[in-house]
Amino acid sequence: MCYAICAEKNGAMTLEQKIAILSAGAKYDASCSSSGSDRAGGNGAAHASGICHSWAADGRCISLLKILMANACVYDCAYCVNRRSNDIPRAELTPDEIASLTFEFYRRNYIEGLFLSSGVVVSPDHTMELMLEAVRKLREEKRFTGYIHLKVIPGASRELIDRAGLYADRVSVNIELPTSGSLARLAPGKTKEGILRPMSRLAERISASRDERKSIKNAPLYAPGGQSTQLIIGASPETDLQIMRLSEALYKKMSLKRVYYSAFVPVSADSRLPALKEPPLAREHRLYQADWLLRFYGFAADELLNEKCPCLDLTFDPKTMWALNNLDKFPLEVNTAEHLELLRVPGIGALSAQKILRARRAARLNLEDLGRLGVVMKRAVYFVTAGGRYGGLKKNSAENIKTRLLEKKEPAAAPQPGLFSATAQPGEL
């Protein structure tokens, strides 16, 4: 009923107002990446490494037109701004409006493509059909070959879910709450199985399509940028250990490309929610760092956290904490250490580890060289030797190192963009 009333009001709204409402409704989705796909031949071309086009006032990169088809919803999830019981203006865009808006923005290089999500209008199938129609128009009528990230609505029929990957570069189903207990409490109407079913179906189709394209070159693309999901941080009581174990399982079992973490922004005074003054941004940042350690640095969740100490430290980054808890493995000689060992040194990143391997083939490295190779010596100095020389502390204990690191801690600088700044942002890749 509410939906009918809102649809009536909808007619009087300008396109500008609708965009404002529907992108404000989509903004809590952390995913912004436009990477992992290389498409061309029509209007536009997806770029494998992803491209950031702008940065919003909250410092998050804008790569896609992130928008909802409609912000009305039949569900009443406590954490969600679009929940049925929330008294906010409702709006809806037509598939044609979505397609032309994306096309015109893309042409002017405002965006890399479209991120289309939606509140559940009438039913999951009805919503999914509207969304599929928008991206079909974009691909077939506008011959759009830019990037499309399409949300899959849990509960939609298998046939509709299967079609999503035919148009989209990346597909995603948001888990949002890490355990079924929290789902039952905060998202009545949603179940863990209901979310995992479309996810594993998509994983199946994506991997089948990859195999097929190995033997048949012209076989159709199916979500070549893979699948991602999102977890809300701080709306429910799960520990970082539970979250990292879940992410680890998702990367291994569902072959997910990315798990995004979204610090919970209190959008209602619901008594089922914790009373947060502000979103737990520091915790979100640490989770992204730990996630990076899982995917690119060969760490396992259980190495970073354990039952005794299930939360990531907010003062020191997870790699530094791991190193401080494993001081017996250090200092490491940079001229002889293995690649995986180098990756575990605080202050040595994936790129500087590569550079060390290259540079030490040409000449033996000393401590002064390391800075030029991009190693952050402020942190690494306590954990490495070069040519047998050590520049750290005489009495190397975890406490002493912590004290020194805190002394040297300057006000956190803006993150350094990497060679291709897109991939260095937490929201990318």
Place this chain on the structure above:
Amino acid sequence: MGTYVYDNSFTGLVCAIKAAAIDPAAEITLAAPCQENLFSPAVEIAASIAECAAFLRKLDTLAGPGTAENIKLCWLWTGPEKEKTLLTYARMAFSKGKALNDLLADPVVAKVQKAAAAVLREGHRFKGLLRFTELRDGTLYARIEPDHNVLPLVAAHFKRRTAASDWVIHDAKRELAALYFGGRLRLAQLDAETRPPPSDGEPQVAGLWRSFFTAVAIKERLNPRAQRGGVPLKYRGNMPEFDSDI
């Protein structure tokens, strides 16, 4: 010993480096302010495309693939002592051979690689930050003012991305433009004052974009420092979402 003067083209520079590489005391200067030095008479170098290509191939053979690419990227870099650095780098290709590009701790090699990375980084940045406006005849026009001469890199990207429209990308700082008409790309001079008027529908599309840009930010997470890290103030003048006049 001598000063080698080139015509401010990439081909000319490579030919000058080639001539100077065998002369241990040589310097390379630009052609424009060609001042006679009493003690080291200037040698003017003619740019030869064939000679340039052959020398670049030779450097790649001597010091491994990527050497010529580094020189090409460094050429687009804006910074002090560019010619001198590239000359030393080329000489080191002869003395160090295949080890050259692994000498990451050598100041000259590090400078060349940092410069090349800076050019690539800014080039990649502009693939995102560049904004087209539609002109009355449907041509797309973009104005950029980059630190380095990234126009060739950026133009190559848009040749693939925006192949179906005609477009102009105008580096107002260097008064250069990449012109893409009817599927053909060429570089031309274009003075900084040129600002072609947009089509009538343009303000509306830019307005829709601004309304999206404002709405998508989460107010509880305002972070102007991170925003400046992504879009430094120096680039914002040519981006409609930062245009506060409208």
